[in-house]
Amino acid sequence: MITLRPELRTIADWITAGSRVLDLGCGDGTLLAHLRDTRQVHGYGLEIDPANIVKAIDNGIYVIQTDLDAGLNEFESATFDYVVMSQTLQAVHYPDRLLDEMLRVGREGIITFPNFGYWRNRLQLLAGRMPLTRTLPHTWYNTPNIHLCTLHDFQDLCAEKQFRILERTVVDRAHRSSLPMRLMPNLMGEIALYRIKRR
Amino acid sequence: MPDTLPADSVGLVTPQKHAFDAPLELDCGRTLPAYELVYETYGKLNADASNAVLICHALSGDHHAAGYHSMEDRKPGWWETCIGPGKPIDTDRFFVVSSNNLGGCRGSTGPMSINPDKGKPYGPDFPIVTVRDWVRSQARLADVLGIQQWAAIVGGSLGGMQAMQWTIDFPERLRHALLIAAAPKLSAQNIGFNEVARQAIMSDPDFHEGHYYEHKVIPRRGLMLARMLGHITYLSDESMRAKFGRELREGKLKFGFDVDFQVESYLRYQGQVFVEKFDANTYLLMTKALDYFDPAADYNDSLSHALASAQAEFLVLSFTSDWRFAPARSREIVKALLDNRKKVTYAEIEAHHGHDAFLMPIKDYLDVFHSYMARVATRLHDNTAS
Numbered sequence: 343m344i345t346l347r348p349e350l351r352t353i354a355d356w357i358t359a360g361s362r363v364l365d366l367g368c369g370d371g372t373l374l375a376h377l378r379d380t381r382q383v384h385g386y387g388l389e390i391d392p393a394n395i396v397k398a399i400d401n402g403i404y405v406i407q408t409d410l411d412a413g414l415n416e417f418e419s420a421t422f423d424y425v426v427m428s429q430t431l432q433a434v435h436y437p438d439r440l441l442d443e444m445l446r447v448g449r450e451g452i453i454t455f456p457n458f459g460y461w462r463n464r465l466q467l468l469a470g471r472m473p474l475t476r477t478l479p480h481t482w483y484n485t486p487n488i489h490l491c492t493l494h495d496f497q498d499l500c501a502e503k504q505f506r507i508l509e510r511t512v513v514d515r516a517h518r519s520s521l522p523m524r525l526m527p528n529l530m531g532e533i534a535l536y537r538i539k540r541r
Numbered sequence: 542m543p544d545t546l547p548a549d550s551v552g553l554v555t556p557q558k559h560a561f562d563a564p565l566e567l568d569c570g571r572t573l574p575a576y577e578l579v580y581e582t583y584g585k586l587n588a589d590a591s592n593a594v595l596i597c598h599a600l601s602g603d604h605h606a607a608g609y610h611s612m613e614d615r616k617p618g619w620w621e622t623c624i625g626p627g628k629p630i631d632t633d634r635f636f637v638v639s640s641n642n643l644g645g646c647r648g649s650t651g652p653m654s655i656n657p658d659k660g661k662p663y664g665p666d667f668p669i670v671t672v673r674d675w676v677r678s679q680a681r682l683a684d685v686l687g688i689q690q691w692a693a694i695v696g697g698s699l700g701g702m703q704a705m706q707w708t709i710d711f712p713e714r715l716r717h718a719l720l721i722a723a724a725p726k727l728s729a730q731n732i733g734f735n736e737v738a739r740q741a742i743m744s745d746p747d748f749h750e751g752h753y754y755e756h757k758v759i760p761r762r763g764l765m766l767a768r769m770l771g772h773i774t775y776l777s778d779e780s781m782r783a784k785f786g787r788e789l790r791e792g793k794l795k796f797g798f799d800v801d802f803q804v805e806s807y808l809r810y811q812g813q814v815f816v817e818k819f820d821a822n823t824y825l826l827m828t829k830a831l832d833y834f835d836p837a838a839d840y841n842d843s844l845s846h847a848l849a850s851a852q853a854e855f856l857v858l859s860f861t862s863d864w865r866f867a868p869a870r871s872r873e874i875v876k877a878l879l880d881n882r883k884k885v886t887y888a889e890i891e892a893h894h895g896h897d898a899f900l901m902p903i904k905d906y907l908d909v910f911h912s913y914m915a916r917v918a919t920r921l922h923d924n925t926a927s
Contacts, residue, residue, distance in 0.1 A: 399912040406887045
């Protein structure tokens with residue numbers, strides 16, 4: 343999975359100073375370290391990869407080794423202002439349940455994922471093959487990404503679960519937005535960022 | 542022992558002893574009028590005494606955690622893997638203190654010590670000591686050494702329980718607690734194993750109700766059985782399979798009740814070695830201290846409440862194949878700390894070594910340990926806890 347620094351910048355912009363944040367799949371802790379240093383944010387990172395855990399400790403992050411597929415049982419309800427999950431939703435076994443869990447322990451959820459509806463992905467499918475792109479660089483048989491979705495799919499799930507979408511941004515891999523992306527996000531957007539909460 | 546000591550060892554060390562003449566009130570209601578603690582130190586205490594690290598030992602451990610006592614020693618201290626120059630507990634940065642627990646058999650006051658009231662060894666009359674008693678006695682040692690606040694208190698297994706108790710009883714006296722392969726209390730299964738070990742010792746004809754010193758014998762068979770049993774619980778099915786499998790000692794079955802398999806030979810050897818260096822009364826005491834440990838008991842059985850006043854930051858580590866104190870037990874501690882919004886870091890180390898993994902040079906383990914202690918070292922001069 344890829345971590346995009348510009349993407350983290352947008353996420354950081356959505357987070358109010360002084361809040362409590364839980365970062366699901368925090369990697370080396372870059373986002374939390376940035377939030378701590380610039381916005382007095384406190385919180386924990388959850389991560390499964392041992393090498394990332396060492397890096398997160400080096401970055402001064404309070405990291406808890408956790409398999410997100412096991413849920414967030416260790417956290418009491420409503421203990422965080424934001425629960426962030428960057429580029430991880432598509433790699434978990436039960437994305438719908440994890441979204442429920444995110445909005446159980448947090449007031450708001452911030453989620454980013456690669457848009458499977460991006461035109462390059464569609465084009466490769468039209469040509470008869472699973473997409474291989476910069477944001478989805480894995481072969482179909484060896485990929486962590488087992489639950490890919492489009493913007494429409496994600497929004498349908500939010501509607502079904504009665505989650506309110508507070509903010510949405512669609513960008514390319516370099517994290518630029520453009521007029522076509524704003525007009526046709528599900529076709530032109532490479533990466534989607536959402537801020538959601540329960541109704 | 543090689544001719545030269547390894548460069549990453551603390552080298553030759555000499556145990557020290559301090560006699561405490563102020564009485565120590567114990568959880569059991571009795572009072573030790575006076576007692577001695579034997580301990581070792583490695584590294585140098587810095588000017589503001591902010592770099593001190595306390596090592597707490599496990600059931601059969603002692604104060605000799607690192608280095609060698611003489612050039613003739615075959616083996617270094619029990620945690621040589623983790624303590625020394627450049628190692629996770631870096632003696633170039635930290636002043637490390639490791640003491641033998643009260644009730645021990647390696648020099649601190651215990652069942653083998655002379656009971657001043659009777660002029661002979663305490664034996665079974667030595668009071669049952671608890672983890673809280675140990676922590677109190679260690680706090681007095683800290684006073685003697687001029688350490689107001691430990692940079693970190695580190696322990697594996699029963700040692701981790703002591704570190705946890707420190708955060709509850711003396712929250713302002715440590716900045717970091719490292720709880721490795723520990724548990725918030727023993728399970729029925731854990732206590733069951735301890736009870737079998739105790740019964741093995743106490744039913745040995747040479748036990749003499751604990752007064753075996755006077756009979757100039759030791760309950761050799763019982764203590765050996767206790768250790769053999771304990772040893773199995775420190776390993777994992779996988780590690781025993783890898784180490785011994787069903788390998789035969791002499792290449793064929795002998796159709797008798799003596800040793801056929803290598804694993805039998807190994808366990809007997811471990812038991813025999815242990816009997817020569819450990820005291821049966823101390824073994825009984827240590828297992829009871831384990832059984833009794835339950836900091837939540839004083840807080841309506843809520844570990845979260847027990848840890849509410851802790852000020853330290855925590856590193857909790859567990860090992861995947863540890864079935865004595867399984868990762869789920871460590872996660873109970875993590876959960877209680879998260880409930881309190883404490884500063885906690887947790888890693889579950891992939892290892893096949895079972896409970897003993899905390900003593901092993903496992904790369905992921907040492908990496909996490911190293912990084913965390915580096916964090917402790919960079920924050921030595923933060924004056925307030927957390």
